[in-house]
Amino acid sequence: MAELNYWQRLSRKRMSRRALLGAGATTALGGAAALVVGCSGGTGGGPNITPDPNRTPGPGGSVTWGFPVTIGGIDPHLDLTGLGIDVLLYSYLYDWAPGAEVVIFNNLATDLEMPEVTDFIFTLREGVRNAPVGGEFDGEDIDSEAVKESFVRRGTSLTAVDKRFPQKIAGSVDPAMLRPALQTPDKYTFSFNMAEPFVPAVREMANATWAMMSPGVAEAAPRLQLSRNAFGSGPFMLEEFLGNERVVLKRNPDFWIPNRPFLDGITWVIITDNSSLLAAFKNGQHDVSGAILVKEDFDEFDADPSISVASAPSLFYPVVHLNLRRDPFDDIRVREALNISIDRDLIIELAQSGEGQFGGPIQWPQKKWALPRERLESFYKRDVAKAKQLMEAAGRADGFSAMLKTPRLPGVNFINDIARIIVDSWKDINVDIQIDEVELGAYISSVLLPGNFDMTFFPNLPYDEPDRPLSFYHSLGVTGTGNWTGYSNPDLDKLIDAQSAEFDVEARQAIITEAQELILEEHGPQLTTTGGYQYSARQAYVHLPFGIDEDTPLDANPAGVDVWTELT
Amino acid sequence: MRDYIIRRLLLLIPIMLLVSFMTHATFRIIPGSAAHLICGIGCTDEVVDDLEAEFGLDENFFQQYGEWLGVWPDDDEGNKFSGVLQGDFGESFLNRGESVTDRLVRTLPVTAELMILSLIFAVVLGIPPGVLSAIRPGTLADLVVRMTSVAWLSVPNFYLAILVIAFGSNWFGWLPPNFGTGNAVKIWEDPLQNLETFFFPSLVLSLGIAAVIMRLTRSSMLEVMRNDYVRTAWSKGLKERTVVWRHALKNAMIPVLTIIGLQVGALIGGSVLIESVFALNGMGKYLLASVIGRDLLVVQSLVLIFALVFVLINLIVDISYAWLDPRIRYG
Numbered sequence: 001m002a003e004l005n006y007w008q009r010l011s012r013k014r015m016s017r018r019a020l021l022g023a024g025a026t027t028a029l030g031g032a033a034a035l036v037v038g039c040s041g042g043t044g045g046g047p048n049i050t051p052d053p054n055r056t057p058g059p060g061g062s063v064t065w066g067f068p069v070t071i072g073g074i075d076p077h078l079d080l081t082g083l084g085i086d087v088l089l090y091s092y093l094y095d096w097a098p099g100a101e102v103v104i105f106n107n108l109a110t111d112l113e114m115p116e117v118t119d120f121i122f123t124l125r126e127g128v129r130n131a132p133v134g135g136e137f138d139g140e141d142i143d144s145e146a147v148k149e150s151f152v153r154r155g156t157s158l159t160a161v162d163k164r165f166p167q168k169i170a171g172s173v174d175p176a177m178l179r180p181a182l183q184t185p186d187k188y189t190f191s192f193n194m195a196e197p198f199v200p201a202v203r204e205m206a207n208a209t210w211a212m213m214s215p216g217v218a219e220a221a222p223r224l225q226l227s228r229n230a231f232g233s234g235p236f237m238l239e240e241f242l243g244n245e246r247v248v249l250k251r252n253p254d255f256w257i258p259n260r261p262f263l264d265g266i267t268w269v270i271i272t273d274n275s276s277l278l279a280a281f282k283n284g285q286h287d288v289s290g291a292i293l294v295k296e297d298f299d300e301f302d303a304d305p306s307i308s309v310a311s312a313p314s315l316f317y318p319v320v321h322l323n324l325r326r327d328p329f330d331d332i333r334v335r336e337a338l339n340i341s342i343d344r345d346l347i348i349e350l351a352q353s354g355e356g357q358f359g360g361p362i363q364w365p366q367k368k369w370a371l372p373r374e375r376l377e378s379f380y381k382r383d384v385a386k387a388k389q390l391m392e393a394a395g396r397a398d399g400f401s402a403m404l405k406t407p408r409l410p411g412v413n414f415i416n417d418i419a420r421i422i423v424d425s426w427k428d429i430n431v432d433i434q435i436d437e438v439e440l441g442a443y444i445s446s447v448l449l450p451g452n453f454d455m456t457f458f459p460n461l462p463y464d465e466p467d468r469p470l471s472f473y474h475s476l477g478v479t480g481t482g483n484w485t486g487y488s489n490p491d492l493d494k495l496i497d498a499q500s501a502e503f504d505v506e507a508r509q510a511i512i513t514e515a516q517e518l519i520l521e522e523h524g525p526q527l528t529t530t531g532g533y534q535y536s537a538r539q540a541y542v543h544l545p546f547g548i549d550e551d552t553p554l555d556a557n558p559a560g561v562d563v564w565t566e567l568t
Numbered sequence: 569m570r571d572y573i574i575r576r577l578l579l580l581i582p583i584m585l586l587v588s589f590m591t592h593a594t595f596r597i598i599p600g601s602a603a604h605l606i607c608g609i610g611c612t613d614e615v616v617d618d619l620e621a622e623f624g625l626d627e628n629f630f631q632q633y634g635e636w637l638g639v640w641p642d643d644d645e646g647n648k649f650s651g652v653l654q655g656d657f658g659e660s661f662l663n664r665g666e667s668v669t670d671r672l673v674r675t676l677p678v679t680a681e682l683m684i685l686s687l688i689f690a691v692v693l694g695i696p697p698g699v700l701s702a703i704r705p706g707t708l709a710d711l712v713v714r715m716t717s718v719a720w721l722s723v724p725n726f727y728l729a730i731l732v733i734a735f736g737s738n739w740f741g742w743l744p745p746n747f748g749t750g751n752a753v754k755i756w757e758d759p760l761q762n763l764e765t766f767f768f769p770s771l772v773l774s775l776g777i778a779a780v781i782m783r784l785t786r787s788s789m790l791e792v793m794r795n796d797y798v799r800t801a802w803s804k805g806l807k808e809r810t811v812v813w814r815h816a817l818k819n820a821m822i823p824v825l826t827i828i829g830l831q832v833g834a835l836i837g838g839s840v841l842i843e844s845v846f847a848l849n850g851m852g853k854y855l856l857a858s859v860i861g862r863d864l865l866v867v868q869s870l871v872l873i874f875a876l877v878f879v880l881i882n883l884i885v886d887i888s889y890a891w892l893d894p895r896i897r898y899g
Contacts, residue, residue: 066748070857072606072662079664080608158618161610227664242674243663244857245849246751269748271847272857275730276747279737280847285748410860441600441862449604449611461609482612 051306051540052566060568062265063542066277066290070270071243073227076211077154083208085247085268088560090211090232091128091142095558096203098464099551101368103202107558108142108212117197117503122147124188130214131237131252133230139254140214142233144184149218151192152179154210161478165204171195197501199508203465235261235561245270257557262564272410287542287565292412293535295353301537310547311355313365314534315462318418320404320527322455325486329454333394335523337387343425344380344530351418352532359528361519362469362512369466369509371516379520387429399430402454406435407443412459418529419457451484466512470496472526473519485525492518541566569890576883580876587875588652588868592633595864601625602661602862623661625864636865652872658865662858668869671854676873678752678850681762682843683835685770686777687828693778695824698785702793703812713782720779726841728772733845736768744768747847769846773838777831784827788820795819822889829885836874 073079076086094112095104105111111123128142140146155166156175163173169192170177183191194201204210217224217231224231230238235257236249247268251261271277274291281289291297301307322329322338329335348356357364358376391397406419416437423433433455438447447453460469471478474496475488495515502508536548545562546553556562603619604611620626624635634640636658638651650656657668701713736742744765746752755762792798793816801811839852851870858866 064748070662070861072861073664075664080606158615158622159607161607161615225665228666242849243666244671244854246749267749269847271748272853273844273847276733276845276847279733279743280748283737283741283743283748285743439600440860441605442598443600444604444608444611445600448609478610 055566057262057543057562057564058568059259059262059564060264061565062263062267063287063563063565064267064269064285065288066281066286067247067268067270068272068274068277068290068292070272071247071268073243074230074238074241074247075221075226076209077150077157077226078159079227080159080209082243082247085249086211086230086232087208087234087558088236088249088266089230089234089238090213091234092208092211092558093122093147093205095552095556096206096464097552097554100554101203101464102554103206104552104554104556106556108147116193118194119191120194120201121189121191124190125256126188128233128256129254130217130231130233132254133237135231137214137216137220137231140216141187142212142214143187144190145187146212146214146218147190148179148182148184149215150210150212151182153213153218153221157209160209162204165198165201168194168196168198168201197503199500199503200465200467235558236266239265243270255561257561260557261561263560266560266563281537284539287539289537293537294414295355295533295535297537298535306540307537308540308542308547309535309537310549311533311535312548313357314532315363315365315464316459316534317359317363317462317531318415318457318459318529319359320422320455320457320529321453321485322524322527323451323453323485324525325451326454328394328396328400329524331394331396332523333390334396335527337390337394337396337429338426338431339523339527340380340383341387341425341429341431342380342422342527342529343382345382346425347418347421347530348532350421351414352530356530356532359531361473361516361526361528362466363462363531365531366464366466368505369512371513371520382425384428391429391431397430399432401432401434404433404435404455404457405443405447405453406437406457407440407447408437409440409458415457415459422457422529448484449482451486456484467496467500470499470512470515473515487522487525489518489522492522569887573883573887576886580879583879584872584875588637588872589633591868591871592629592636592864595862595867596629598862600862602864605662605861623864636868652869657869660858660863660866662861662863668866671866672851672869672873675849675851675854677754678848679839679843679852681755681766682770682773682839682848682850682852683832685766686774686835686838687832689770689774690777690781690831691828693774694781695785698782698824699789699812699817701782701786702789703808705790713786717779717782720775720782723775725772725776725838726845728775729769729842729845732768732772744846752848765848769842769848773835773842776838777828777834780827780831781824784824785820788823789816792816792820819893822893825885825888829882832878832881836878 069081071082071085074082074085074089076083076090091108093107093109095106096102097104103112108125108128109122110125113121113123115121124144124147130137130140130142132138151166151169154160155163155169155178160166166175166178167173170181181192185191211232213232217226228241233252233256235252235255237252238247239250240246240248248265249267250265251263255261269280269286271280271290277286277291278289278293278297280286281291298309298311301309322335324330344358348354357373358380360371360376362370364370364373364376388397391399404419404423406415409415416435419435423435426433447456460472463469473487473489473492475483475490475493477483492515495511495518499508499511499515502511534548538544542565543563545556601616601620602623603616603625606619607615617626624632627635631640635642636651638649638653638656640649642648642650651658655669657672660666660668660671697713697716701710704710733743744767745761746765752765753761798811798816801815836852839850840856841852842848843850843853844856851873855867855870857863858870
């Protein structure tokens with residue numbers, strides 16, 4: 001008989017109770033130790049503080065804000081990813097109320113006179129100075145010379161895509177002509193005359209890229225590394241910048257508004273994974289959510305009394321760009337067939353959780369300028385039968401195949417969701433579209449800019465001035481930077497140019513409406529779809545002066561100044 | 569042995585050169601540059617050209633590579649050399665003015681700790697079950713071990729990571745400490761909190777490797793246990809524990825060690841996604857953002873570091889063969 005080994009002998013033995021209990025205790029102890037190490041110390045949900053309705057704004061405390069995108073730099077004139085932070089570090093001429101479309105003189109400028117529509121005369125506020133960051137530029141005045149140098153720096157910046165504004169000031173495309181065109185009659189008066197009227201200039205100057213910096217800072221910018229350091233005069237100062245990790249701001253004790261800002265500091269934490277960002281907020285590690293929220297998140301947070309939520313129409317709108325240089329997109333019948341066979345109701349239902357509206361050339365939240373809802377719903381009413389007739393008339397009764405290229409945007413999955421709905425709806429007219437998702441860098445360089453596509457689908461960036469969305473239809477392309485689609489309509493160009501020079505609101509509305517009607521009839525080069533909602537969430541103990549669902553009050557202070565927290 | 573180690577270290581030089589050269593070449597071939605990512609859809613040819621000139625991307629291939637390496641002068645006079653050989657990895661394009669070296673100093677400890685802990689977990693979770701499975705073949709324990717290894721091999725680690733975050737936060741209201749702050753505590757500042765932060769990321773990253781180790785340990789032990797010397801050990805009346813752990817395991821570990829060394833590559837690749845999901849600011853997350861952003865100098869530098877780590881660890885593995893098996897001698 002073969003001798004039994006240890007394990008075989010063991011398996012035949014009856015295990016004693018002592019041995020069994022010992023084994024169980026050892027296992028349990030080991031497992032418990034692992035769980036203690038792995039799980040203890042982690043956060044167990046948010047602070048769960050019920051906001052005090054009687055609490056009034058007061059100083060102290062800090063706020064942690066989740067942020068989904070790596071911040072490449074915080075130079076307001078060069079870097080585009082840190083603009084949300086720049087508005088807290090620097091002063092600006094004025095703020096903008098997007099709903100009312102008026103200027104709010106709550107910052108450096110106290111008044112703007114325009115004796116002619118081409119003449120801008122700013123009266124500047126005294127007492128705005130650089131924050132005490134502990135450098136050679138502490139306390140420098142932000143005066144008319146500062147504004148002039150800031151205009152030159154921004155107007156000639158490499159990353160200033162839209163050069164029309166500075167070029168119209170200079171009266172030339174030569175950047176060297178900008179400085180002489182800017183006037184500083186005295187220390188607190190800044191002025192310039194534009195070569196021709198340009199309505200978007202007013203909105204442009206409220207943009208986060210037009211930060212004001214002192215002349216010393218502007219001159220020394222190359223050695224100061226403004227992408228990583230800030231020498232501003234805003235309500236906050238930079239304490240730490242680690243663009244892929246976190247950005248920490250602290251209160252500017254010398255800010256020109258007394259007893260402001262309320263907060264001692266703000267910390268942005270960069271987490272690029274959306275689900276992780278959402279988890280951090282849900283568990284109270286972030287005071288303000290930076291995640292891209294959908295309706296389901298909004299509903300979940302709305303039911304939680306410790307979280308405040310808001311929703312507002314989004315200016316972010318995905319469109320299909322057609323390359324009119326390629327067959328069959330140069331045929332207006334084909335474009336119309338494609339346009340009216342998109343199931344926009346289904347996009348709203350599935351991709352926008354039932355909340356949204358049809359979008360025209362100018363998005364529907366821009367109520368003053370967008371075409372009426374009824375007009376768009378009537379024009380874009382899905383009509384597959386008519387679409388098929390158009391295809392037949394164009395000799396495309398059997399349909400055709402093409403490629404739709406989309407950029408891979410991290411965390412923005414709804415783009416592909418909408419693309420699939422559109423592609424599916426085109427199958428009803430025998431149009432077979434293959435979706436090709438392209439990595440972002442390759443998409444910009446190899447697809448979009450050289451016009452290397454049949455169709456492409458991406459969201460147009462939000463902008464609350466009608467000139468920008470219209471510029472996509474101009475033969476010079478987006479703000480003059482390039483025409484990807486090969487579309488050109490001189491009549492439309494004239495209308496687009498005319499509206500940008502028309503300061504009379506009613507007259508401008510009429511021109512813009514005419515331009516949009518012309519664009520509708522062209523059924524391209526952009527096929528607009530629908531616009532949804534954006535959602536925001538914050539812990540209820542953090543108070544903002546106004547939410548995304550409200551227009552900026554006309555008596556609002558600069559950004560960040562009036563944010564306060566009950567956790568002091 | 570000393571000569572062997574010196575020879576292997578000298579071999580590092582051509583390997584590092586080849587790896588960095590290939591990375592540089594690949595990046596020059598793939599479409600898009602940092603300039604395109606910076607100016608986005610508003611790019612014009614002029615803006616792209618100007619930005620690429622600012623970054624030195626308009627220089628010829630060899631000049632750019634040579635400057636990064638530190639063998640081509642940065643200035644026109646030919647006096648200034650600053651590159652990898654001088655300890656300067658350059659500056660990031662996307663994060664203007666940020667020294668790659670400074671960033672590496674900050675992120676290296678995070679990734680190093682993640683990888684070390686993951687390796688420890690992989691060994692602890694892989695070898696003992698593999699041994700158990702081998703010495704009790706055909707039993708319930710063997711079945712459980714084999715099924716577990718298949719399960720761990722099948723599930724992608726980034727998916728597990730998302731599940732940990734999602735279920736942890738939604739069901740238990742739990743997240744790793746400092747998850748949302750981007751500021752993991754150093755191990756020497758607060759060891760317990762540091763281990764709490766790295767426990768689940770390391771565990772998730774280790775499971776796939778543990779499964780490989782488990783299976784290889786099992787097959788290697790099965791083969792070794794059939795050898796005559798093991799039968800001799802049994803017949804001498806040695807305890808089971810002594811036969812398995814002192815005699816059989818040592819010889820079974822040689823192929824397992826090889827696999828552990830090779831799995832470092834999987835650790836490096838896995839760290840990229842695990843760090844992103846768990847919001848750990850390590851080299852993996854830095855590499856991912858830099859590849860997407862076409863930050864050439866950062867990618868080259870990180871790939872160089874990773875290759876160096878990989879080669880060094882495999883050198884340690886090779887040296888450890890001599891310790892495990894006295895018959896192995898390096899000339």
